[in-house]
Amino acid sequence: MSGSFGRLYRGLAAPLMLEAPKRAVKFAANDYWGKMYMNLAGETKMTQSLSIATGMSAGATESFVVVPFELVKIRLQDKKSTYKGPLDVLKTIVKKDGVLGLYAGLEATFWSY
Numbered sequence: 001m002s003g004s005f006g007r008l009y010r011g012l013a014a015p016l017m018l019e020a021p022k023r024a025v026k027f028a029a030n031d032y033w034g035k036m037y038m039n040l041a042g043e044t045k046m047t048q049s050l051s052i053a054t055g056m057s058a059g060a061t062e063s064f065v066v067v068p069f070e071l072v073k074i075r076l077q078d079k080k081s082t083y084k085g086p087l088d089v090l091k092t093i094v095k096k097d098g099v100l101g102l103y104a105g106l107e108a109t110f111w112s113y
Contacts, residue, residue, distance in 0.1 A: 012041065021065065022062060022065055022069075026059075029058040030058040033053070034046060034050070034054040034056045035094060036051060037050045037054055059110075063106060064103075066109055067103050067106045067109050068102040068103065069087075070105070070109065071103075072086050072089045072090065
């Protein structure tokens with residue numbers, strides 16, 4: 001595939017590889033935070049306010065997993081991209097910005113979850 005249409009699929013591997021771990025992290029985080037908040041509040045059943053806090057915390061946890069994959073996808077799909085593939089994107093970001101560079105856009109992703 002060439003041209004701009006092919007670029008749409010160029011970064012598709014990263015989010016596809018992410019989908020199962022992303023869901024697993026969200027469910028595990030939801031379970032963890034739910035138990036943690038119920039324990040802290042001394043509740044035996046989930047209340048609406050605990051449910052909201054649990055969902056927000058699980059979403060924030062998921063954001064930490066999602067951001068590097070989304071960043072790779074976006075960099076590969078960029079019109080001006082010269083990357084050879086996902087690993088090239090990762091190596092370049094870490095070399096230039098360090099490991100924390102993989103979390104560019106974390107705040108925006110955090111607020112969307």
